[in-house]
Structure formats: C-alpha cells, structure tokens
Amino acid sequence: MKNQLLCTFLLLFGAFQLSAQCHTITLPYGQVQTDINRGYKIIATQDGHFVIAGEWNNEAYLLKVNHLGQQLALQKFGTAIGGQSKFKDVVEAPDGGFVAVGQCDNCTLPNDSLIKVVAVKTDANLNLNTSIGVKKFGFAIINGNQTIDERVEPSLVRIGNTYTMAASVNVGGGLNPQDVVVTRLSENLQPVWEKTYHTGFFESPFDIVATNDGFIMPVNRAFVATAILLKIDQDGNMQWGLPFETALARNMVYLPATNEVVVVGDRVPAPDNRDAFLMRFNAATGEAVDFLTWGDARGDEGHDVHLLENGRLQVAVRSSQPNPFGTYGTSRVYQVQSHPLQVLCYEKIPNPDNITNMSLTSIVPFKYQWKRLCGNRYSGVLQPHFFSYPGGL
Numbered sequence: 001m002k003n004q005l006l007c008t009f010l011l012l013f014g015a016f017q018l019s020a021q022c023h024t025i026t027l028p029y030g031q032v033q034t035d036i037n038r039g040y041k042i043i044a045t046q047d048g049h050f051v052i053a054g055e056w057n058n059e060a061y062l063l064k065v066n067h068l069g070q071q072l073a074l075q076k077f078g079t080a081i082g083g084q085s086k087f088k089d090v091v092e093a094p095d096g097g098f099v100a101v102g103q104c105d106n107c108t109l110p111n112d113s114l115i116k117v118v119a120v121k122t123d124a125n126l127n128l129n130t131s132i133g134v135k136k137f138g139f140a141i142i143n144g145n146q147t148i149d150e151r152v153e154p155s156l157v158r159i160g161n162t163y164t165m166a167a168s169v170n171v172g173g174g175l176n177p178q179d180v181v182v183t184r185l186s187e188n189l190q191p192v193w194e195k196t197y198h199t200g201f202f203e204s205p206f207d208i209v210a211t212n213d214g215f216i217m218p219v220n221r222a223f224v225a226t227a228i229l230l231k232i233d234q235d236g237n238m239q240w241g242l243p244f245e246t247a248l249a250r251n252m253v254y255l256p257a258t259n260e261v262v263v264v265g266d267r268v269p270a271p272d273n274r275d276a277f278l279m280r281f282n283a284a285t286g287e288a289v290d291f292l293t294w295g296d297a298r299g300d301e302g303h304d305v306h307l308l309e310n311g312r313l314q315v316a317v318r319s320s321q322p323n324p325f326g327t328y329g330t331s332r333v334y335q336v337q338s339h340p341l342q343v344l345c346y347e348k349i350p351n352p353d354n355i356t357n358m359s360l361t362s363i364v365p366f367k368y369q370w371k372r373l374c375g376n377r378y379s380g381v382l383q384p385h386f387f388s389y390p391g392g393l
Helices: none
Strands: 003-012 037-044 050-056 059-065 071-076 084-092 098-105 116-122 135-137 150-159 162-170 178-185 191-197 215-220 226-232 238-245 248-255 260-270 273-282 288-294 300-307 313-323 326-338 341-349 357-366 370-380 386-389
Touching: 037 357, 050 098, 059 098, 084 150, 098 150, 116 162, 162 215, 178 215, 191 226, 215 248, 215 260, 226 260, 248 300, 260 288, 260 313, 273 313, 273 326, 288 341, 300 357, 313 357
Parallel strands: 003 386, 037 084, 059 084, 116 150, 273 300, 326 357
Antiparallel strands: 003 370, 037 050, 050 059, 050 084, 059 071, 084 098, 098 116, 116 135, 150 162, 162 178, 178 191, 215 226, 226 238, 248 260, 260 273, 260 300, 273 288, 300 313, 313 326, 326 341, 357 370
16 A cells, blocks of 8 residues: 655755755654645744645645644545545634635436535634534536546645636537636625636646736746746736747745745656746736746656745755665755845755655745645655754755
8 A cells, every 4th residue: 555644844054055954853643544635835924823724635634833833633525525525725714714716526416426626614623613514615516517627636725815827628528628717706706707717728826926916927838848827807807818838837826025926846858857837927918027947857846936025035846766666755954045036045844765756746935934834755655754853045
C-alpha cells in the first residue's frame, strides 16, 4: 500500500542572510500505514494560528494548528458532503470563521454521480455552519433535461463579505469539453452571479486573485505550451485573455503598490529538464513586464508565491534529485526580488533520506520572519508533518 504523509512545515527565517544552522521539529498528523492524507492550502488566521485544507482518507478536512504545529482542531466533512471529497482552497471569513471550497465525487447519488464543486462555511473552531450547509455546484440534470455540468479544482478569493470562486466545468463531449466557470457567492454562499469563459481547449484555472478593479486567473490549456492570463471585472465581464509561455501555471499573487500580478509555475526548456518560472504582468493591461526561470538540471516546479512585507517574494519550489533508483523529490523556499525578478537565497526542506519525497504544496508568510508551509511526504504512505527551523532567508 502506498504510504503518503501530509506535512506542515514551519520555518523561521532570519533577516537577509543564509544560515547553515537549523533546528527541525517534525510533527506527524495521522497514522502511518493507516491514513492517506494530503494538504493543498495553508493560511494564517486572525488569532495567530494556521488552517490547512486537504483530504484525509477521501474526506475533505480542515486542520487548525498553532505556531508550533500543535493541533488545535480537526474537522472532517465526508459525512456532510457525501461520497469522496477534498478541499482545495480556504479563506478566512470576516467573523473569524472559514470558507472552504473543494470537490466531491459520487456525492449526490443515486441520480447524479458527477464530480461537483462544494463550498462550506465554518466557525473559528472549524464547526460546520449547519444553517448554510454544504453548497454543491454542478448538475447532471437541469430543468428536467440530461446534461453534463461536472466541475473540478476550485480556487477562492474573498472581498469584504463576498467570495469569488473559479473552477473548471465540463460542458459536454465535444472538441472542447472544459471551460472556465466563475461564481460570485454571498456571505451565506448563495450564488450572486455565475459566468463561463472559453479561452482554448480543456481550460483549467489554477488560482484567482482580486485586483483593484476585478479578478485575474492563470488558465492552463491542453495541447499547447501556453497558458492564458484571464481578467474579468467585478461583475464577471471578461476584460481580456492573453497567452503567455509556460508548461504549467499555478498560483499567483497581486502586488498592490504597482498594480501587477506575479504567476508561478514551470517551463520546459529541453525535453529532459524543467525550470521553475515566475512572470510579472501589468494587472491593467495584461502586458508581461518581467520573467525569471531557474533550477537544477533534473527539473524544478514552482508551486506557490506570496508577497512579503519588504516587497520581496517568497516562492515554494519542488526539485528532483538523483538517487540509486532514479530521482526523489525535495522542496525549497526561495526569496526572490520582485523588481527586477531575481533569486536572492533559499532554504531546503530537509528530507529524512534520499528515498522519501518531500513535496511542498503551499506556503504562507507571517510577519515576515516566519514561514509556514504544508506539503506531502511519501515513501509508501501519505501523512501530515510539521517542520520548524530557524536561519535561512
């Protein structure tokens, strides 16, 4: 049985220097050889803690930990949602609770087994708001007619007391069965408006950020080495969709001081190599103004990016390293200058050996000196871990 562990990493970085000394604390969540868990998103909370969203033995879950990684609350939502489920994104609500979005499979049986996007609201202790319940988006039957409206991989952003969710929607069995769908939700998760966008083949928006006049998404497409940077206004009207070169675009961050966005992902300069990739765009026009690629010879993937208080960027990267069996996965946290884009230094997440993979997924800055991360560790079973060390960036 494959052994995979969800991991949370806590890193304390010193101010502008690279230090070789570190102290690592490892706190596993779940039972080895029993639990198969993954963490997809980590956020900081108003009360100084952290919440992780992911899947725990095919159940969507939220996990709250303190600054030492000690568990404060764990809620699983499989029974409330039904079927197999997972959370892909989470944001904090104005009242100190949380809104999480994800997807479920076989969760509206017997009449509808399509994959759906789900949204829930909780209190600060992760208890489900039962008056709102579980909201599901996507249907097999609309107005009595058979249809295909299967939705996957949502992401979420909050403005005030409303939420805007982007996802992929399957629209049928034609040449292009997948479009982008964006839904504006009220504070009670009721749809305010919903619109779809067609930008190519098999579109998949990985993230969504709010700008000063709308929303921007990096949209991956099949069969081409380009993604689309898609901008809509606050009412969902498309402003522009511009292509940019990348193998896969992932998360992005908005830079309010310059009205720009930065996308992280990876490029493939040669068939046997993959580099981490950042590109900075003008948020008003979509014009690409700067880009950066870097990495080791065997391959690197950019997975997350955040803006620090000093104007620099914190970037989460996965890297492949050789071992006697081929390669194993490591992860690094880079500090990158934003203007111009330039790598300054990095810290490597410690692997216990050269067989176990450490796959960093999400990172969140906290008062600049501290970084918390979540990812997946696997060498046969997937389970959560927590790492803490000072020094570094």
